[in-house]
Amino acid sequence: MSQRHAATGFPDEPLVRAVNVTKAFHGTEVLKGIDMDVHRGEVVVLCGPSGSGKTTFLRCINQLETIDGGRIWVDGDLMGYEDRGGTLHRLTDKRMAAQRRDIGMCFQRFNLFPHKTVLENVIEAPMQVKGTSRPQAEAAARELLDQVGLGDKPSAYPAQLSGGQQQRVAIARALAMDPKLMLFDEPTSALDPELVGEVLKVMRDLATRGMTMIVVTHEMGFAREVADRVVFIDAGAVVEEGPPDQCLGNPQHQRTRAFLSRMRREEAAHARAVVQTVTGTADALGAVGGLDDESTPSPDEAAGRHPTT
Amino acid sequence: MTSTSPDRPGAIHARPVQHPWRWVALAVIAVVAGMIVSSFVTNERWNFPFAFEIMQQSPVVEGLWKGTIFGTIGAMVLGIGLGVVLAVMRLSANPVLRGVAFVYTWFFRAIPRYVLLVLLGTGLGFLYPGFDIGVPFGQQIAGAVGLESDLTFFTLDYNSISSTIWVGILGLGLSEAAYMAEIARAGILSVDRGQAEAAQALGMPPGKTMRRIVLPQAMRVIVPPTGNETIAMVKDTSLLAAVPVIVELFYQSYQFGQRTFQIMPGIVAATIWYLIVCSILMVGQSWLERYFGRGFGVVPTRTQQKLAEIEADH
Numbered sequence A: 001m002s003q004r005h006a007a008t009g010f011p012d013e014p015l016v017r018a019v020n021v022t023k024a025f026h027g028t029e030v031l032k033g034i035d036m037d038v039h040r041g042e043v044v045v046l047c048g049p050s051g052s053g054k055t056t057f058l059r060c061i062n063q064l065e066t067i068d069g070g071r072i073w074v075d076g077d078l079m080g081y082e083d084r085g086g087t088l089h090r091l092t093d094k095r096m097a098a099q100r101r102d103i104g105m106c107f108q109r110f111n112l113f114p115h116k117t118v119l120e121n122v123i124e125a126p127m128q129v130k131g132t133s134r135p136q137a138e139a140a141a142r143e144l145l146d147q148v149g150l151g152d153k154p155s156a157y158p159a160q161l162s163g164g165q166q167q168r169v170a171i172a173r174a175l176a177m178d179p180k181l182m183l184f185d186e187p188t189s190a191l192d193p194e195l196v197g198e199v200l201k202v203m204r205d206l207a208t209r210g211m212t213m214i215v216v217t218h219e220m221g222f223a224r225e226v227a228d229r230v231v232f233i234d235a236g237a238v239v240e241e242g243p244p245d246q247c248l249g250n251p252q253h254q255r256t257r258a259f260l261s262r263m264r265r266e267e268a269a270h271a272r273a274v275v276q277t278v279t280g281t282a283d284a285l286g287a288v289g290g291l292d293d294e295s296t297p298s299p300d301e302a303a304g305r306h307p308t309t
Numbered sequence B: 001m002t003s004t005s006p007d008r009p010g011a012i013h014a015r016p017v018q019h020p021w022r023w024v025a026l027a028v029i030a031v032v033a034g035m036i037v038s039s040f041v042t043n044e045r046w047n048f049p050f051a052f053e054i055m056q057q058s059p060v061v062e063g064l065w066k067g068t069i070f071g072t073i074g075a076m077v078l079g080i081g082l083g084v085v086l087a088v089m090r091l092s093a094n095p096v097l098r099g100v101a102f103v104y105t106w107f108f109r110a111i112p113r114y115v116l117l118v119l120l121g122t123g124l125g126f127l128y129p130g131f132d133i134g135v136p137f138g139q140q141i142a143g144a145v146g147l148e149s150d151l152t153f154f155t156l157d158y159n160s161i162s163s164t165i166w167v168g169i170l171g172l173g174l175s176e177a178a179y180m181a182e183i184a185r186a187g188i189l190s191v192d193r194g195q196a197e198a199a200q201a202l203g204m205p206p207g208k209t210m211r212r213i214v215l216p217q218a219m220r221v222i223v224p225p226t227g228n229e230t231i232a233m234v235k236d237t238s239l240l241a242a243v244p245v246i247v248e249l250f251y252q253s254y255q256f257g258q259r260t261f262q263i264m265p266g267i268v269a270a271t272i273w274y275l276i277v278c279s280i281l282m283v284g285q286s287w288l289e290r291y292f293g294r295g296f297g298v299v300p301t302r303t304q305q306k307l308a309e310i311e312a313d314h
């Protein structure tokens, strides 16, 4: 039965199939006909400039936003609608909730429940949605917390945790529903640089275990290492996609190239800022300045200083 | 080990800033307080000993429990429950529910409580001596098609309850709900949208999301003004006499004073009781604020600190 796709090496029937998805906010089209197949076990990294519609697309997949056109299927289920003899009927809130159970989502701002402890955050959905008994839910939650490296913090409140820890709890919370698909919306962009690694590590582990993941991120190192495919989105449309080496190493499209070189500049500027805070000397700026190509701004600009006039 | 040497400054023993005006203010207040207390003692019309006696009279105590305290609890339970429902209606996607909640709030905020209580206690009983519970328009339908039955299941004799505490609770509670709806709405809106979205993304249906995730967090914003509303309600139970419900603290203690030709002690007795009840409520309010503020950077409660210590010991 399990045929494999010739090109991707994944089983043929995709877990996520999005066809010609369109979405407008107040008359402004934000998604302009996105097609995307994600196969079981595949890790897809979505990247693209800010405002290009990446978040909106993720939110459309689990129906936090309703789409205006096109179709999205997850595991063969049409999301948000029921097709009755060619006419689409909007699903009730209850049935839509049921569709979302199998899709985990991690947000840029974590969105942990602040009035609940770490353990309560993780057991909430299994108990309330699936009706799992408390002992069972707690046992599973403790295992998941161990998996994300927070086995020692079950009774902490989110406010007592660092951003990286909070995002790892959020991942555990999503995994507690045993999802078949995980959506990540810039999971590390709100984190201090030194906390990014611990979250990416958890995500890498998850990918290794075969989780199907769609990840919006600008962490190019993660994309190169973990992604099976990179999809570059600009202005609500897919511009380019392919394996990370190709899409990031040798982009075909002018817009992809422009975006990537901007990303590299930002990364370099960031590295410089870190070095500056560490050494506190202007000399270090010059030393790191050589990392990048000629498009690099001068050290003065990168540090946000203006040359004296 | 800290060593102190001329070039390494040691512990600081600075003189605090002086606040002479605080002492002046204290002196002024002491004089004023002294004058008030002396008038309490020298003007025997205050007659505090008798006021304390009135406080303990059984009709007064009964009025306190059955009128003031029971009335407050009943009205606040009704007000909070209905208020939260109205707030959720106001924020619902259903335009009919939104409209109903809006009209309700508009109506009950515009009616003075005293007038509402008179209306319910006297007016309603005059209009509808009995409430027939049955099929809507049942009597008209039955008349039209010539049925024996008038489709009424049972009749509630309104006059038999029209001057009971229940009508008072109904009036105060209905009025309170309009205010609580606004408070609850502000509370719900104060919760970050990401919270409901996170719950939805986990597959929680909207009702559960509201009950389990949004409302508990909204409580942090809802509790302080609700405490104020409760304290205000204690005082508003003195309006129950408008229903008329006479088993109520102020009515009883004022009447007791009048009957004994000691008007001032009667009023003072009620005043002291109100002070006591409201003080207790204020303590309870600050406890509730701490409870619902958990997880929001509030100092952990003593139990939690204990638990943390125990965990640290292991």
Ligand SMILES: Nc1ncnc2c1ncn2[C@@H]1O[C@H](COP(=O)(O)OP(=O)(O)O)[C@@H](O)[C@H]1O
Pocket (backbone or CB within 6 Å): A025, A026, A030, A048, A049, A050, A051, A052, A053, A054, A055, A056, A057
């Ligand atoms: N709820 C909304 N209402 C109106 N406009 C929105 C809303 N959400 C997103 N947008 C707009 O849609 C566009 C795409 O946003 P988004 O999907 O967040 O982009 P990205 O995640 O790629 O930065 C932006 O121009 C944004 O302003």
Ligand SMILES: [Mg+2]
Pocket (backbone or CB within 6 Å): A051, A054, A055, A056, A185, A186
């Ligand atoms: Mg985004």
